Amino acid sequence: MQKLNPEHVKYAIDFANQVSCMELLSIRLTDITVGGCQVEMGVEQKHLNPYNLVYGGVYSAMVDFTTYWAVYGEMPETAGYTTLDLHVDDLASTGLGGMIYAEGRSIKIGRSVCLAECFIRDEGGKLLVHGTSKLMVTPTIPPNDEMVAGWGFKQPPPKFLEA
Template identity: 55%
Template sequence: MRKLNPAHIEGAKAFANAIPCLNWLDIKVTDITLGGCQVEVLLQPHKHMTPFNGPYGGLYASLVDSATWWAIYGEADEDAGFATLDVHVDDLGMTGGGRLITEGRRVKLGRSICVAEAFVRDEAGKLLAHGTSKVMIAPNLPTIDDVLQQRGEPRLPPKFLDV
C-alpha cells in the first residue's frame, strides 16, 4: 500500500494555495490524502455572495473542481500530469455566511480517466452542494514538478514513501 510523504503533501498544499484563482477566491487546500482532499473558504460578502445572500454557484464549482482535482492528485502516480475534463455541480442549499468545507474523494482512478466527487457543507454540516468531475491523466500534461522547474523553483520531495 502506498503511503504519502508528509513533506510532499505540505509542498503540494503550498503550491495549490498559491494558484492565483484559488488565492483570489480565498480557497485553501487544507488536506490531501490518498484519494481524498479537503478545501475550505471563509465566505466574504463582497467577494463570494450574491445580492440574494447566498454564495455564487461559480464558487461552489470552484470548490468542487479543486477538491476533486486534488483528491485524484493524492492517489495518482507521481509522474502523472492531468487536467479536469468536466465539472458538474448541484446546488442543494443556501447559507448566509461562515466557512464552507468541501470534502473531495476519488470514486475511480483509471489509467487515463478518473472520477471524483465532492460535498460542500457549512460549518454545521449542512449539505449545500454536491459535484462530480472527470479528470484526464495523460503523459503530455505537465506535472507540478514541471511547473516548479519552469519557475526555477525546487522540486517537491518524493510523493510516496517506501513502505
C-alpha cells in the same frame, strides 16, 4: 506498497494554496490523503451574488479544485491530468460569514480517466453542494513536479515513500 510522503503533502498544499485563482477566491487546501482531500473557504462579500448568497460559480470552482486534489494522492508521480467535465448540484446556499468545508473523494483512478466527488458543507454540517468531476490523464500536461519551477518553487520532495 507506497504511502504518501508527509513532506510532499505539505509542499503540495503550500503550492496549491498559491494558485492565483484560489488565492483570489480565498479557497484553501488543508489536507491531502490517499483517496481524498479537505478544502475550506471563509464566506466573504466577494463570494456573494445580488441576493447575498454564494454564487454558484464559486461553488463550482471549489468543486473543481477539490476533485483535482482528491485524486492526487493516488496518481503516479509522473501523471499529468486536467478536468474533463464538472457536474455541480447546488442543494442549498449560505450567506456572508462563517466557513464552508469541502471533502473530496476519489471514486475511480483509471489509466486515462479518473472520477472524483466533492461534498461542500457549512459549519453545522448542512450539505450545500454535491459535485463530481471526470479528470483526463494525459501526457501533454506536465505533472505538478514539472510545473512548480514556473511558479518559482523548488523541486518537491518525493511524493511516495516505500512502506
